[in-house]
Amino acid sequence: MVFFGGLLALIGLVTLVFRDGDVAGVPAVGLGVALLVIGAVAVGLGVWRKKVVRRRRRERGEPEPVGDVFERAKALPRLIRAARRGEYPGLPTSRMALWGFALLYLVSPIDVLPELLPIIGVADDAGVAAWLFTSVSTAAGLYLRHERDQQKGLRP
Known part of the structure; x- marks a missing residue:
């Protein structure tokens, strides 16, 4: 999820920086900002999920x-x-x-x-x-x- 979120955020940033025209009828700025926000949320959720999974593994005594x-x-x-x-x-x-x-x-x-x-x-x-x-x-x-x-x- 972290990788996918980072990829989405990168695509959003590239869209913001390099795209002038609309993308499938959506303004490039709006699409870029939306992808950046979705990517940042996905990265945050991925990091949070990784911490939760790691904590659960330690509680169960599973090896790291x-x-x-x-x-x-x-x-x-x-x-x-x-x-x-x-x-x-x-x-x-x-x-x-x-x-x-x-x-x-x-x-x-x-x-x-x-x-x-x-x-x-x-x-x-x-x-x-x-x-x-x-x-x-x-x-x-x-x-x-x-x-x-x-x-x-x-x-x-």
Whole structure:
């Protein structure tokens, strides 16, 4: 949601700065301001939601993902191998299938919302990409936590 809100705010800012004429019958200034406001609200809600989810995870005792982007990217092949062999139960086969469908959707020329529609046409791809990257990153971070815990002897 934070990514999508930031994208909307950026599109609103670009519309305000560079667009002179109307956009589909709507004044460019009005559209730009509306997109900026909607984007800012989405970013705020995303940040708030992230804090709530993190707090709930801590209350339930769920592990937090660890590692930076590069560590998680390096751990991804190990994660997929371990999940396919059944050595890591934290990644269900259904999630890997969803990742595959998301990748297929991103590279396929068929879209739910065609790119010919301004702004909205790219939004579905951006949403799928944002979900895919966050899901993969979180799963890799949890796998890194699992590996580190195993090395310390905390979990079997």
